[in-house]
Amino acid sequence: MQVNKTNYLINNTPTLEVLSEEEIEAIYFASLTVLSETGVRVYNKEGYDLLSAHGAIIEGVEEDSALVKLPPEMVDIALSTLPRKVVIYGADPEKYKMELFKNQIYFGAGSDTPFTIDPYTSERRRATYKDVKNFARLAQALPNLDFHMSLGIVQDTAVGTYDRWQYLAMLEGTNKPINITAVDKDGLKDQLEMAYIRLGGEKEWLKTPIFSLYIEPVSPLSHSVEVIDKLLFCADHRIPFVYTPCPLAGATSPATLAGTAVQALTESLLGIVLSQLRRPGAPMIIGGLMSAMDMRTAVYSYGSPEMALLSAAYTQITKWLGIPEYETAGCSDAKMYDEQAAMEATMNITTAALIGGNMIHDVGYLEQGLTSSAEMMVAADEIIDMVKRILKGIPVNDDSKALNVIEEIGPGGHYLAHDHTFDRFKDLIWRPKLVNRQNYEGWEASGSKTHRQRVNERVIEILDREEEPLLDEKMFKELKHICDLADEKYKGDELDLDMFG
């Protein structure tokens, strides 16, 4: 065949870049400087002793913490053993898994909001076990949500054990991959035990781990005792974990977004080094949760353009480093699911998808992460669906250019009845479920409903469905037994359960 084409690039998907490779390198090497010259504070003796034994410089030892400085080569060594691909399965591992590596995107909920909006009454109130279960059922039903987190802190059980109850509630509702939180190491141990039960044993866990753990060091540059305890436990037990600082530009990190990225990366790198020292090959994912403080209200903004931009920059940095990334989208500062919520979620979901963040969390978050919303979650599912259509891009080839069809129809004809259309429209032309495209008469005839009303109806429709339970009675009892035992242990420490009103 004669070659008569050159310099022809194929764009299978749209691409987005916010940093050049040189800028990424500059940020990474700046992080190494902060790590070796400024240092980070580690509030965990086991943690800083391990770092010290492998070349870290320990200064400023106080009663409960030390300032730790890492020479750059410690990071190089750690990165050489850090897995570039992490796989997390659902409780139905055949059906659900996330393969986290460069440019693979998965969406999921956020976690641990104190409040939720009741979809039946629109009331904002403290979250309960039932809410968390219902959110998991929504996640199970929504096709564009790939993993799940506890969209509410369970507050109708014991305070020190809510993490186990949240995991149980989520297992009742979904068999997709779950990103859990843990109160402390004991909470993590109990949930691992629950996962073993759910899967049928530790051996099964090693093949198909069904949760990752969310761990959050505190910005700026602080790693608390519980954070390090959890990290070490994860490394020991092959639990994939997310290590995501949440710096707030202008408040807990520099106002400049580059400075915030440098600091966040420094915080994550400490986690990487420590985990790889504990067990080379320990799987982890680094965050991706950064925003700017709103300087009028002093809140952590979850709908800011800075958050979308920073997340995108961080994704590029992690792609360059070959580390699976934790990204943030589907969230808003609105107080209910409204126009603002839809606007902010559309912006951050689009950005996260285009840049290729791996584990994109916080779908369903409102009010700066303080309130969860079923409506936000259901609406976001469709926003993601629309964006995924954009990701499919425009393949350009002889078939798609359709010259023969254009020739056949010619000037003045139409394509509606052509086989070419019939065979392709379902794949190529996106169809909405909640977005309304009826003409005025049609819309009026179907009740003149706003988008918000349609979204709420969809939520209720899913929640009111009768479903086969995912857990049989015996398994539910076994899992609940672990929660009950934990409650028993914390009983003496318990305060009035009615406290929150």
Place this chain on the structure above:
Amino acid sequence: MSDILSTISTMVIEGNFVDMVDKTNAALEESLGAEDILNNGLMPGMDHVGVEFKAGNMFVPEVLRSAKAMQAAMDILRPILAETGVETAGKIVLGTVKGDFHDIGKNLVGMMCEGAGFEIIDLGKDIAPEAFVNAIKEHKPKILGMSAMLTTTMRTMERIIKALEEAGVRDTLKIMIGGAPVTLDFANKIGADGYAANAASAADMAKQFAG
């Protein structure tokens, strides 16, 4: 109002902490009383800042800069005011409770209250109930402010209030609390005197309590 007092007000509004020391000393040399400088120079400036902040015309970093300017003057005036027996706004002890490392909100409250003329004793983060009790005994503040960011740590605030009751110092002060999961309802239930949803309203509440 004398020119110098009006200049001091403007310097507070502009956050000019650099020249504030010289200007405060100059005012004292002009035989203006410390109380006069506080009430007719610094406070009108801070009041203006408060109004502008609430109206959305000034922002947190600017307010903190104004508070810093105010503090620069207060460092000079406070000993004089104490000597002459003039009542100042008083002391506030602040802390983020045991188990919680999230203290940006508490830091903000501290700076805002400093701007309102209070003396701040900031205990820091991860503070145990006994450390709160000891600090209250030592500093005898008018107000205690506590913060917690987590539902697991917010209940520690109740333990601290109980510890203060047991130590017999609960009734010597007002207690205000705050933090993301905290609500007015919760504050009432654990026996705090007030809940502030943000740093500016914490400063307003402190002024009321000190009133």
